[in-house]
Amino acid sequence: MLSKAAIKExxxxxxxxxxxxxxxxPALYIAQREFGYLGADAYEAVSDALGVPRAIxxxxxxxxxxxxxxxxxxxxxxxxxxxxxxxxxxxxxxDFLKNKYGLETGGTTPxxxxxxxxxxxxxxxxxxxxxxxxxDFYENLTEKYIEEILEKYK
Amino acid sequence: xxKVLLKNIENPNSADINEYKKIGGYRSLLKAFxxxxxxxxxxxxxxxxxxxxxxxxxVAMKWSFAYADTKFPKYLLCNADEGxxxxxxxxxxxxxxxxxxxxxxxxxxYAIGAQYGYIYLRGEYxxxxxxxxxxxxxxxxNNFLGDDILGKGIKFHLAVHRGAGAYICGEETALIESLExxxxxxxxxxxxxxxxxxxxKPTVINNVETLSNIPLIIEIGxxxxxxxxxxxxxxxxxxxxxxxxxxxxxxxxPMGTILRDIIxxxxxxxxxxxxxxxxxxxxxxxxxxxxxxIDCPMDFVSMPKHGSMLGSGAVIVMDExxxxxxxxxxxxxxxxxxxxxxxxxxxxxxxxxxxxxxRIENGEGVEGDIELLLSVSGNMLGKTFCxxxxxxxxxxxxxxxxxxxxxxxxxKDGKCKFKSLRV
Numbered sequence: 001m002l003s004k005a006a007i008k009e010x011x012x013x014x015x016x017x018x019x020x021x022x023x024x025x026p027a028l029y030i031a032q033r034e035f036g037y038l039g040a041d042a043y044e045a046v047s048d049a050l051g052v053p054r055a056i057x058x059x060x061x062x063x064x065x066x067x068x069x070x071x072x073x074x075x076x077x078x079x080x081x082x083x084x085x086x087x088x089x090x091x092x093x094x095d096f097l098k099n100k101y102g103l104e105t106g107g108t109t110p111x112x113x114x115x116x117x118x119x120x121x122x123x124x125x126x127x128x129x130x131x132x133x134x135x136d137f138y139e140n141l142t143e144k145y146i147e148e149i150l151e152k153y154k
Numbered sequence: 155x156x157k158v159l160l161k162n163i164e165n166p167n168s169a170d171i172n173e174y175k176k177i178g179g180y181r182s183l184l185k186a187f188x189x190x191x192x193x194x195x196x197x198x199x200x201x202x203x204x205x206x207x208x209x210x211x212x213v214a215m216k217w218s219f220a221y222a223d224t225k226f227p228k229y230l231l232c233n234a235d236e237g238x239x240x241x242x243x244x245x246x247x248x249x250x251x252x253x254x255x256x257x258x259x260x261x262x263x264y265a266i267g268a269q270y271g272y273i274y275l276r277g278e279y280x281x282x283x284x285x286x287x288x289x290x291x292x293x294x295x296n297n298f299l300g301d302d303i304l305g306k307g308i309k310f311h312l313a314v315h316r317g318a319g320a321y322i323c324g325e326e327t328a329l330i331e332s333l334e335x336x337x338x339x340x341x342x343x344x345x346x347x348x349x350x351x352x353x354x355k356p357t358v359i360n361n362v363e364t365l366s367n368i369p370l371i372i373e374i375g376x377x378x379x380x381x382x383x384x385x386x387x388x389x390x391x392x393x394x395x396x397x398x399x400x401x402x403x404x405x406x407x408p409m410g411t412i413l414r415d416i417i418x419x420x421x422x423x424x425x426x427x428x429x430x431x432x433x434x435x436x437x438x439x440x441x442x443x444x445x446x447x448i449d450c451p452m453d454f455v456s457m458p459k460h461g462s463m464l465g466s467g468a469v470i471v472m473d474e475x476x477x478x479x480x481x482x483x484x485x486x487x488x489x490x491x492x493x494x495x496x497x498x499x500x501x502x503x504x505x506x507x508x509x510x511x512x513r514i515e516n517g518e519g520v521e522g523d524i525e526l527l528l529s530v531s532g533n534m535l536g537k538t539f540c541x542x543x544x545x546x547x548x549x550x551x552x553x554x555x556x557x558x559x560x561x562x563x564x565x566k567d568g569k570c571k572f573k574s575l576r577v
Contacts, residue, residue: 016313018353024335025318052335063337063494065319066277082239083438083484084396087476091576120321120488121239122278125396125468126403135280 002045006030010049020050028061037068065120073108073115075153078132081118084125093129094118096143101150113154155382158370158390159363160406163250169285171292174253180298182369186261187306191221194265198368200376202388207233207324207361208436208465210387210454216358219348220266223356230268231352231359232259233329234275234282237321238437239488240468243392243404244362248275248282251366252289256312258365260298261372263310266358271312274329277319286314321492325540326359328494339496340540363392383409387453397471398425410451417448417471428473432557436465438485439545441552442478462552477572478560482553483511489546500543503534507550519565524554527561 002010010030014023027046028038035042038061047054061067077097081090094116097103103116124130127139131146138149162168162177174180186194199214220228232255236244247255259271275283290312293299301309315333317323323332327341330352351357367389371379380388391409393416396402400422407420413435417423424430430445435452441462443450450460457464472481490504510527513519531547538544554561564570 016315019334021335022333022353025332026316028318029316056336060335060337063320064277064317065491067318081484082488083434083481084240084470086484087397087470087472087481089576119278120319120491121237121241123236123242123245123276125240125242125470126394128396128402132278132280137281 002031002034002049006034007049014050021052021056023050024052024057024060025064028057028064028067032067037071039069071108073112075113075134076115076117076132077103077150078117078119078122080120080122080124080128080130082121082125084121085128085130088128090129090141093131093141093143093146096146100143100147114150155390155406155408157406159254159366159392160246160251160404161254163246168250169252169289171253171289171296174251178373179253179369180257180296182372183257183260183298184304186264186372187304187308191265191267192218194261194372195221197376198265198371201371201379202376202386203364203367203371203379204387204454205361206363206367206391206467208238208463210464213360213364216348216360217262217266219346220268220356220358223349225349225356226267227270227355228266228268229352229355229357230259230263230266230271231326231329231333231357232271232273232362232365233324233326233359234273234279234362235317235324235329236362236466237276237278237324237492238439238466238468239485240396240434240437240470241394241466242396243394243467245279245282246392246404247362247366248279249285252282252286253293254366254369255362256289256293256298258368259312260293260303260310261368262358262360262365264308266356268356268358269309269311271310272333272352273312273314274323274333275314275316276323277317283314283316290314320494321488322494322540322542325542328540329359330357337494339494342539384451384453384455386455391452391467393452393467393469395421395469395471397469398428398430398473398476399423399471400425410453410456413443413448413450413452413469416452416469421471424471424473428475430471431474431476432472432478434468434470434472435462437468438470438488439541439549440465441548442556444556475572475575477515477570477576478553478557479511479515479564479570480572482549483508483515485549486511486546489542489549493542493546497539497543499534500538500540500546503530503538503543504546506530507546511550514561514564515570517564517567517569519561519568521565523565524558524561527554 031042323338328338332338486508534547
């Protein structure tokens with residue numbers, strides 16, 4: 001079940017579109033926020049709220065990279081390793097996250113503080129290497145800078 | 155050249171409507187409402203504006219097709235899904251100059267007879283999502299959006315639709331599918347979106363930068379506008395430069411600026427005094443250019459004559475330490491991940507290409523692998539549903555065309571000699 005606040009938010013978003021199914025992507029974002037990730041409960045809730053078949057909701061949700069299908073850490077470290085970031089050292093930073101924090105690609109630290117997602121270009125190529133932590137951009141990364149940044153996220 | 159698209163972005167409050175109005179914002183909108191819709195399309199046609207998303211299609215042509223259709227309502231979509239790796243040119247407009255885009259969209263909506271617009275924003279720009287929503291709310295408060303804009307009886311509503319991480323949604327029919335709440339898989343054309351687009355209604359889809367050119371065209375007129383940049387591709391152009399240059403970033407320059415000048419004059423040349431090896435001039439799927447082939451004007455017409463494409467104007471500069479087999483592999487890894495799975499040559503081909511490139515890069519390549527890459531990519535080229543598969547095939551073919559020796563060396567030596575040079 002979605003919370004009352006989420007249902008209200010969804011109903012407002014719903015008004016932006018001529019039909020309910022167009023609100024599926026925003027609805028999945030809301031469900032992900034509410035449930036932490038998109039599991040069977042989340043898909044059922046979205047499907048019921050919009051009147052979209054469960055199979056469609058799940059099919060669409062699994063198509064897009066930003067919907068998560070397992071529990072995530074409290075903060076999501078989203079490191080870009082595409083070409084512009086790669087040639088400026090993103091792979092070493094990925095190794096650093098693994099060695100220093102035990103963060104494997106797609107993995108979560110045992111204390112549930114961080115999850116690591118390897119991204120396909122986040123549009124910060126001019127300030128590569130770059131990452132997003134939750135919704136915030138961090139650019140011109142170095143190992144030392146990553147340590148400083150992650151200190152802020154508890 | 156005086157900045158237009160990036161005007162005022164040093165101002166920390168540039169995204170605020172009052173700051174935008176202070177520099178003359180929304181004046182073009184007022185002026186545009188004095189014209190008839192078709193007159194605006196005519197001005198845009200004479201200005202010679204081409205779509206900045208990558209294809210370079212004449213904007214006025216799309217507009218006139220949608221205007222002529224008799225189905226209502228009509229829709230205007232802004233493609234803000236810039237996902238081509240290396241591309242970050244629309245981000246400063248979205249984050250720092252959102253009202254320029256909104257003003258352009260209201261004018262474009264008026265020209266095509268659209269009453270509803272959506273900005274399809276890539277999921278990876280959470281900051282821009284909030285900024286755009288705030289800017290749209292301000293535009294409503296100021297009566298630049300709504301049922302009766304500025305008391306002129308013109309209706310245009312605008313909303314942001316946030317994507318969720320799928321490169322393919324930059325392709326316009328996939329974008330439509332995604333906006334309708336479906337998987338982003340491209341549609342068969344015809345019918346074209348200008349006739350049967352989103353919600354089965356006439357739809358124009360223009361890139362952020364394209365729409366942001368509209369207020370300028372209305373302000374200075376087509377004659378003045380067409381004096382900027384190349385004669386067959388006029389206007390200002392945003393070039394976003396990344397990789398091994400001293401000063402990477404987004405540069406607003408006249409369309410047709412020479413690639414060498416972008417790298418050496420504007421971006422301060424190659425980082426740390428190293429030598430240039432190769433450039434991807436318009437994002438990772440545009441044909442790679444070796445260091446001695448960069449004296450080309452960066453516009454839609456000239457670049458194909460010089461063996462590449464303007465693409466999104468995303469210039470990725472690579473110095474002599476870069477392994478191009480690795481870059482090619484990384485590009486294919488990306489394209490395999492982003493293939494939507496709809497058509498076989500792309501779905502299967504991207505995976506095979508990636509896997510062959512992987513073994514070559516890892517020093518496990520075997521004799522015949524280069525021919526195999528050419529054969530697989532040759533069977534994809536021109537045989538896929540949308541440009542993603544073509545792009546994948548063309549990446550491989552062009553890296554081999556210009557840097558075959560590097561692939562051969564990897565196979566012969568059984569290793570990548572650049573590995574130790576990696577930063």
